Amino acid sequence: MDLDLRSSWWIRNVEIPTRLVLAPMAGVSVQAFRRQGRRFGAGLVCSEMVSCAGIEHRNERTLGYLRVASDEHPLAIQLFGSEPGTMAEAARMVEAAGADLVDLNFGCPVRKVTKTGAGATMLDDPDRACRVVAAIAEAVELPVTVKMRRGVRNGSRDCLVVGPRLVEAGAASITLHPRSAQQMYTGTADHALTAELASLVDVPVVASGDVTSRARAQAVLATTGAAAVMIGRAAQGNPWVLEEIVDGVEREPSREEIVAELLLFVRQTVRELGERRAHGFLKKFYGWYLGRGRFPRQFKQELVTVSSLDEVERRLLAAAPDARELVEELEADVPPGDEITLELPISIYGGG
């Protein structure tokens, strides 16, 4: 029998109301993305990876990633780094910021990260990886979770050795993206490894990689024994896929719905990042959102070139005038800002 994707599961004392986790994605997983993900059925959302060195040096932009809104919970904030002491200190900040889980990135394959000994490189140094997990588990009350790849090199099965050791060191859940770091995003995620890992550890395992439909989600859950599936690229500009996977309702959103969701996303991102940063950041989202709804190609291309976000909004509303009312309704449902504010430079909270 298929698992009810709307059933809850637990990571220690944190209840996660559905079997879908929204993936951490650098350059994508802003608050607007996470809040939308929760609204459409993700039971758990995650920040993009946050640099422990950036936190240590009180880099303003890095500290901005520690903002948590009341409608995001449960939420994990993901850290990357390689020094147990620095990472434990950063985890304390994550706890103070109000996150429910602290997640560790042992999977990033990007050179900028791996050359510092962080990300997937941690899989080549299991002793260090265990010291990091143990130091954080000691430093905070929050459950510590780990997200990792199968190993660094193609064909690696290191995750099956490192995973159980990390659990012994204190990891309360493991997410496996069963590609090697060398593979980046080529080939396919080999969820036979996810099944092996799930059989070796007594904490919940989350399966990440190539889950794009309800049928695939059900198949991965049924064949791996994972507690949940993680959805990444399929949810870029497409929150409706989460609804489809979790509830089994296949529904093409109307043009107005698409524009309303995009407008809410734009407005929330401006509040989070400030107008100037949001302008560049949002460009990739236009193509992602407007891929459905039969918008003319030229319309999509022009949005990327206009000079202000006011103009983006004007053009979107001209293309779907009834979206105005819808976005107003969506905004009315957003809970009032009762974010936890850390003792940090004020500009962080002004969208700087």
Ligand SMILES: Cc1cc2nc3c(=O)[nH]c(=O)nc-3n(C[C@H](O)[C@H](O)[C@H](O)COP(=O)(O)O)c2cc1C
């Ligand atoms: C643009 C992008 C950024 C990503 N950034 C992160 C990250 O910050 N931390 C992380 O653990 N994984 C990151 N990932 C990996 C995803 O979380 C996920 O494991 C991977 O995309 C496979 O899932 P999918 O096939 O559902 O996309 C990123 C992936 C993409 C495409």
